[in-house]
Amino acid sequence: MKKSLLLFTPLFFAVALTAHAGRKPNILLIVADDLGYGELTSQGFTKEIPTPHIDSIGANGVRFTNGYVSGPYCSPTRAGLLTGRYQERFGHEFNPGIPVVAGEPTGLPLTETTLGQRLKAAGYATGWFGKSHLGTEPPFHPQQRGFDEFYGFLAPGSHSFISVGKGTNAMLRGTEPLKEVPYLTEAFATETCSFMERNRERPWFVYLPFNAVHAPLETLEKYESRFSSIQDPKRRKFAALLSALDDAVGSVLTKVRDLGLEEDTLIYFISDNGGPTESITSSNGPLKGFKAQTSEGGIRVPFAIQWKGKIPAGKTDTRPVIQLDLATTSLAAAGVSIDPAWKLDGVNLLPYLTGENAGNPHDALYWRFGQQLAIRSGDWKLVKSAADGVIDRAEPGKATTRDAKLYNLTEDIGEENDLAAAHPEKVAELAKLWNEWNATLVDPKWTPPGFNPDGGRLKKLKKAASASSKSGPWKSGDLLEVADSPDIAGKGFSLTADLETTEAPQGVIIAQGGHTRGYALHVVGGKLAFSLRSDGELFNVLAAEALPTGRHTVEARISASGEVELKVDAKTVATGKVALVKRRPGEGLNIGNDGKNPVGLYTAPNTFNGKVLKAFLGEP
Template sequence: MKPGIRRVLRNSWLAALATVGAGQGTGIASDAPAGRPNVVLLVADDLGYGDLGFQGARDIPTPHLDALAQGGVRCTSGYVSGPYCSPTRAGLLTGRYQQRFGHEFNPGGGGGAAAAKNVGLPVTETTLADRLKAAGYATGLVGKWHLGSEAKFHPQKRGFDEFFGFLGGQHTYFASKSGDVYRGTEVVKEEAYLTDAFSREALSFIDRHKDHPFFLQLSFNAVHTPMDATEDRVARFSSIEDPKRRTYAAMLSALDEAAGNVIERLRAAGLEEKTLIIFFSDNGGPTMAGTTTNGSKNDPLRGSKRTTLEGGVRVPFVLSWKGTLPAGKVYDQPIIQLDILPTALAAAGVDAEPEWKLDGVNLLPHLNGKSDQPPHDTLYWRLGDQAAIRRGDWKLVRYDQTVDLAGAQSDARSGPPVTPFRLYNLAKDIGETNDLSTENPDKAKELLAAWEDWSGQLARPLWGPGSRATPAAN
């Protein structure tokens, strides 16, 4: 069947379903907007909290992302549910804490353990792409996947019509040196710098689907290692003395340019007011000794990728929808990437059903001023023995003690050695330096009890520390 005929039939079916079945459990909201918006996710990888202009950076210009923040809502307490890559992506695509279905740890790279039969986003979970595709959206993923390399985990088996990118956790940016960049399921030889290639593919997707609703997830591997940058971009940052930071700046500049290309293409196609754009990073920058650092900075936060401190889980976060969400708004209440699924579905006019058991919430009424209540009473984290809970301004956290003790060694069976639980008031101490647990024992007990209740509802990890393949963590 020709694409145009298929599109007409699909749109006719949706119109009939919305008319005949509204309010009868169809999943299509009866008050769906007349012109359903496109949804574009821009996901950075290992970006430092303080490395964008709108986050206070002064040495790395990011004009396109700054403009996105100025034209939308900047969330100063934006979080992710995982301190590193794959768990955050699992939570993003399901709208559920990934620990509920055992996706607590990274599955590994493109081969080896990641190719194991059951190491990937469980097929029992339904993704945002699945749900928007069922609602008639064209769906595409450009960039990093990192949710399993086995055929059953492939993006095109998880709701995405189209895929261009790589399956593992990291990739050289000079892709002609490596043979595992895919278009769909076929390996392609990519000559362009990978961030530029992802930009090209995202623009192509927009051009081919601009006449009907689409969902595009552009998941950069920038600014994750390896530290690869084009010579011309590195030359722009000769004033940065640290060579790693200089390369990082060049990599981030390429990401900013790619984001700008996408935004400009939407504007040129007359889609700016018809597109919900969301930008965030999958976790904080890797700044801790003992990790593979990339030159990022998480100022003014303490901690790093792989920790439950703010530096690991608090990230730059922007939502923009011209004409629907306010421009230039700063929103301080805590939100989390789990909210993206219900927010995108609400924008598309799709009702979230109770049986989906989502942990995220629709942010639209909170960001457009229709609700003055915080989206969440409490947020939670668990990564092996690391743990955290935020309620209001209070945060109770147990984190990788490598942050405090240089040279501390990890136990492969139970994860890294961790600190005792510590209590911080983030409104007064965003850097988590002043432990208030002794002065506020009741608050510490309250939060610990709430965290333990939540943790007790979670699944045992499907792989990694504490999984069936290793002794449970103490």
């Protein structure tokens, strides 16, 4: 018996190695939401929040210190990631807002082919577990874009607990809303593990875009209790959210190992943009700027690749790369021939990872974000950024290189010393390259949330001569800037609005603030609703019956103790309890829409489909 075992064993391993060598690699693409460049312990800037599981991807593979994304915030980066093309080539420059062509749906254009579609055609099982933010209409659903399975949500809301029911913010399995919603950071990992196990005998592609660590900072006590030493409550909640994300990544990586697939799996980890430090404390380390800016803090992100046995382990690479490369690299690893007609902008990184090619993957990397822009070539970067006060974040309009700043990133990672005056020849060189690239792009298909298609902000209310402007009357389209908006911090208040509709009412009647602090009186599913955010925590009060068409007066009364009463034509239709807003909201007041960052579980601007004839804010 022993002799037969000795004879059998080499043959067994020979067969196993042959099967192993001939297998197409699995592909696991993990994306964090709003995770800053400086937060992971492997980045070397802090040890405050341990991230051993995420760090292991770089430790077992290659960590890029100059890893970029092509968009400084959520949806554009994801559009570029899944297509391998600069998203400005097909009009996906901003988060979906108001379409330039009236009535045109907003989402990843159907003219584009996703990585899921290409890998599915190559025989892969494809699963998407997490956030979409690439369109809420049926044609944009992940299962219409090359994915066999979907478990996640379509709208941009990034809450850790998503509403149950219908609508764009529902948590879905496939196309069906879930009846119960678990803690999503954990749920996305659980669903991923199940998918990998069910498809262990065939190559699979998993797209795992977590909604952590995006605001609001919703977490569980078991994670927050790990950081009792952190005194700042916001920072403590952020630490809990990041720790939950790290645990979730760890459970997925453990499953890959337990299935015996580690050497057969190409793994990526990136963030979709830099950290929005003010809202969630996510640090960008030594980098200048934040999310929604073309400074390094908005576009340089954690970036690691692992493929055990195929690429080196424990290597740090300083060459600039971009998330567009991941689609091209994945297709090359899968043995898919890349047609030049696809016009991919990404580069196959495999020969650079293995050392076969010692050069730089890119001659230059480019950005355009409204009136902001950037180009990096070698050590040099020409940039026009909101961090320099050039423009306000996602302000639409035509970008030009005039008055752009020049930095040498090797010598000045923090973009502190503008060298434009000292090196006009370098400015001219980079401006020429950027202008040539810009000439190949199309205009945005929509304006960012909060802006009209003509590029201007949604209609502003002219300041009244007296303080009555902070209480009304207002009408549809009016907007108050933060300084002119009511200060509701720690107070009860009442909202009253006269409405007129000719169809089933839907949309925001009045909103102040955003997804950290604020409130909204709105209609969802035909029913009057009041939503309130207090330090990111969401409270909802919803009427039981539909609001009829026609002309009505609606009210929301919030007492000093947080008791809420909703009325329609003086009849009480709902009651509930909320926490008061603790600080003045950091965004202004809108009538007839929610202009930028939505308070409730809907997609901004969620414009009211009727008229707000008159609206007031008063005492409770």
